[in-house]
Amino acid sequence: MLIQIILVIGVIAVGIFFTRPTGSDSHLALRRLFLGFFVFVAILSIIFPTWLTWFANLIGVGRGADLLLYALVLAFLVFVSTTYRRNVQINRRITQLARQITLAKAAIDDVEAGEDNQKKSDG
CATH class of the missing domain: 1.20.5 (Single alpha-helices involved in coiled-coils or other helix-helix interfaces)
Incomplete structure (x- = not known):
């Protein structure tokens, strides 16, 4: 349980870090959308690890x-x-x-x- 909290906090921190504007980002909105989706899926996978296995089995991965x-x-x-x-x-x-x-x-x-x-x- 503790590792899940640490991993969720880490994923959120990295997500926030990578969505900060750097001044020359021409595709920042698209990057934020993809990163937001990644953070959402990563958090779901950390909290519900069986979900990832279920989804993998659904698309044909063991x-x-x-x-x-x-x-x-x-x-x-x-x-x-x-x-x-x-x-x-x-x-x-x-x-x-x-x-x-x-x-x-x-x-x-x-x-x-x-x-x-x-x-x-x-x-």
Whole structure:
């Protein structure tokens, strides 16, 4: 019974932590909905462990623990996929910014070189 209370509190704490806005969340509402559903199902599974086994048997999986493992593997693959895509986008943006900075610096250097040449010809 004590472990159930600890686990429920932990799931709620993690749910609250992950639904806090970070300032750049474009899909925050969708993430909150999925996380709220996850927290709800996790709490039900902790309080009523036989429920997960019943549901697993209903969809053709032998044990609730196996169903949980399959769901976690699927969630991990989704996480890896979205993280990879996000990293590719970030790397492309960094490359674009580096190019813009290089071109801006080259333009500034050209202007400064032209001013130096003008001073030399005037002097």
